[in-house]
Amino acid sequence: MSAAAVGLEDAEATPGRPAGPWLQLWRRLRRKRIAMIGLAVVLVIYLMGITAQWTAPYSYREQDLTRGLEGPSADHFLGTDRLGRDMLSRVMYSARTTVIITLTVIVTGGMVIGPTLGLLSGYRGGWVDGVIGRVGDIFIALPGLPMLILINASLAPRVIEATGWLEENSLLSGLVQNGVPSYLTVFGALSLFFWVGSMRIIRAQTLQIRERDFVLAAQAMGATTSHVIWRHLLPNVSFLLILGASTALGAVAGSELFLTWFGVGIQPPAPSFGAMIFEAGSVRTFQASPHLLLVPSFFVVSLLFAFALFGDALNDAVRAR
Amino acid sequence: MAGYIIRRLLWLPVVLFVVSFATFSIARFGPGDPVSVAAGQYRDPEVLERIRAERGLDGSIFEQYGRWLFGDLYPGGSGGGSIRGDFGESFIQRGFTVNELIRKRMLISAQLGFLALVVVFGTGIPLGLLTARFSGTWIDPFVISSLLFLTALPVLVIIPPMLWLFALKLDILPAGGWGGDGFAGIFDVWWIGGVIAVPIPDPHLYMPVFVLSIGGIAGVARLVRITALEVLTEDYVRTARAKGITEAAVALRHVLPNSLLPVVTVIGFALVGILEGAFFTETLLGIPGIGRFSIEAVQSRDYDVILAITVIIATAFLIANLVIEISYTFIDPRVRLGEAVNA
Numbered sequence: 108m109s110a111a112a113v114g115l116e117d118a119e120a121t122p123g124r125p126a127g128p129w130l131q132l133w134r135r136l137r138r139k140r141i142a143m144i145g146l147a148v149v150l151v152i153y154l155m156g157i158t159a160q161w162t163a164p165y166s167y168r169e170q171d172l173t174r175g176l177e178g179p180s181a182d183h184f185l186g187t188d189r190l191g192r193d194m195l196s197r198v199m200y201s202a203r204t205t206v207i208i209t210l211t212v213i214v215t216g217g218m219v220i221g222p223t224l225g226l227l228s229g230y231r232g233g234w235v236d237g238v239i240g241r242v243g244d245i246f247i248a249l250p251g252l253p254m255l256i257l258i259n260a261s262l263a264p265r266v267i268e269a270t271g272w273l274e275e276n277s278l279l280s281g282l283v284q285n286g287v288p289s290y291l292t293v294f295g296a297l298s299l300f301f302w303v304g305s306m307r308i309i310r311a312q313t314l315q316i317r318e319r320d321f322v323l324a325a326q327a328m329g330a331t332t333s334h335v336i337w338r339h340l341l342p343n344v345s346f347l348l349i350l351g352a353s354t355a356l357g358a359v360a361g362s363e364l365f366l367t368w369f370g371v372g373i374q375p376p377a378p379s380f381g382a383m384i385f386e387a388g389s390v391r392t393f394q395a396s397p398h399l400l401l402v403p404s405f406f407v408v409s410l411l412f413a414f415a416l417f418g419d420a421l422n423d424a425v426r427a428r
Numbered sequence: 429m430a431g432y433i434i435r436r437l438l439w440l441p442v443v444l445f446v447v448s449f450a451t452f453s454i455a456r457f458g459p460g461d462p463v464s465v466a467a468g469q470y471r472d473p474e475v476l477e478r479i480r481a482e483r484g485l486d487g488s489i490f491e492q493y494g495r496w497l498f499g500d501l502y503p504g505g506s507g508g509g510s511i512r513g514d515f516g517e518s519f520i521q522r523g524f525t526v527n528e529l530i531r532k533r534m535l536i537s538a539q540l541g542f543l544a545l546v547v548v549f550g551t552g553i554p555l556g557l558l559t560a561r562f563s564g565t566w567i568d569p570f571v572i573s574s575l576l577f578l579t580a581l582p583v584l585v586i587i588p589p590m591l592w593l594f595a596l597k598l599d600i601l602p603a604g605g606w607g608g609d610g611f612a613g614i615f616d617v618w619w620i621g622g623v624i625a626v627p628i629p630d631p632h633l634y635m636p637v638f639v640l641s642i643g644g645i646a647g648v649a650r651l652v653r654i655t656a657l658e659v660l661t662e663d664y665v666r667t668a669r670a671k672g673i674t675e676a677a678v679a680l681r682h683v684l685p686n687s688l689l690p691v692v693t694v695i696g697f698a699l700v701g702i703l704e705g706a707f708f709t710e711t712l713l714g715i716p717g718i719g720r721f722s723i724e725a726v727q728s729r730d731y732d733v734i735l736a737i738t739v740i741i742a743t744a745f746l747i748a749n750l751v752i753e754i755s756y757t758f759i760d761p762r763v764r765l766g767e768a769v770n771a
Contacts, residue, residue, distance in 0.1 A: 141569070141573065241439070241442075241443070244439075244443055244746075245443055245446050245447055245450075247745070248443055248447055248741075248742040248745050248746055249447055249450075249451070249738065249742060250703070250704075250722070250737070250738060250741040250742070251704060252704055252707045252723075253707070253722045253723065253725075253726050253734065253737070253738070254451070254454075254738070256723070256726045256727075257451070257454055257455060257726050257734065258454055260726070260727075261454050261455070261457050262457075357580075361582055364582050364584055364585075365582075365584065365707075365708060368584055368708075369723065369727075370727075381584075384582075384584050384585060385584075387588075388584060388588055389588065390588055390591045390592050390595075390596060390603070392588075393588040393589060393591075393592050394592055394596065397589075400585070400588055400589070404585040407582065407585065408577075408580055408581055408582075408585060411579075411580035411581075411582070412576065412577050412580035414580075415576040415577075415579055415580050416573065416576060419572070419576060419650070
């Protein structure tokens, strides 16, 4: 950005009330072109996933065996896969899977469990800190991927059973068919491993903030632990939460590929980027019909790259505070 | 400091106990067991039950765990038990002890991981210093963005095109596999005129090492860049420059040593990243290392192999973390271990 533009921004901010911290953060971010491009790409892919149900030209499981492995054409913009399913529609529904998984893991693991434990651990100290820290040690020491495969392989049949039971005994239907049990297992297992990182970051920050005068003042006035945590500590670590979430989103989206590739993630015919890449993954297939790998790869790499660029810029913006 | 190390070392067996018991229970909880996997089509329930009893798969989970942990010290158990480092016999590869199966593969993965670690820090640190030096020019954002792009490439996505290009189309690299045993696994000998032997890295290694290191390089380079940018504004750097020292000498003598601490802190993360990457890289490129073996073991429910690998990886990780923490105090004497942080 040119100096003139920066000057303009500052001039805009001066009159009236001083800008709040979130607005300031947003202004710093908006000046970084790379961050905005990254954010735009993420939003486009997420929007594509959210609206897939209404905008996809075909269903993700509509087959036409007479038109398998075709390249791009007028009625199939990105070609078809081995079973003659429309690649564009598969990509859009895969984006939906990514949206569901990333948001759920972040909300359960990254944004709730991790920070809550981190705040509690840092503020209370003593045995609470000890227990939470040591449990974190255990999860960090476990080799992630084999454990995820093991957990998924062990739990998936039981989750499917439970979901089937739920279907029979309630008005819900089509859950098993739509792959809901496999979503549940994948994010359940991922959440187990994604809380430790954010817990540690938030704890370290909390250790510093709890020594500040405003916390002492609140304590002196008889504030309870939960009041101090929610009203005084949480607002001071919220930037870190956003930062952690943006990093974790990319990591979770990437994990789906690997889990599905090893056969424990999203189960066919439910679409996901991992499933599409798995189907196209051998060298022979790549040689014969490269679009099978290139199409999903393009979207996955764009998404992960966009997350990385945005996260990097966000990191700079948060630290510059 | 000594007290802190002792406390951490005492904690180690507790973590390992919980880790092994958790893995043990999850593996046993799932449907299917190694006996039914190994039996395949042949399913005589009586025979399967007999084999289960022979291999200690009967009784409650606590009894089974007791036999696994204590071996012949526990009623009905056999062998030394895991507590004495004897991880038993593989369920799937009959007649082989878990220890010998793992040792061979561990050696291969260790060589690969070591090379990847060298590449990560060997390219990450210079790139970090370079981008810090040229901060404010186009070089800095260009290098950082390129590195971030490489990080965003999942292993699963780049290996098929790489194999296609280098092994099939250009035919300059082998399509996977592992060159030889032991040290010959890393080096290949190149004869000049049939007389002088020149060791060159085995061509089998180029693809896996590249794939394993791309993620880490970006992380290290960004970290070094941030620290170096801070160090570059220090007074002693300005003094050194004022005295007419070359830029290279400034980078080597002043910036590099002072940017080392944060780099050391990420060695552990880099190792974990390389280890996680090894699962796919070894599986996709057919390298008979520990990563591929653990995936195979998980898929065939080879209980004792899974447990042995989990315990060994967890131990290695905990010890590496401890060593790194202790090394902070040598690099930066201001760091005091085990004391409360009061900012």
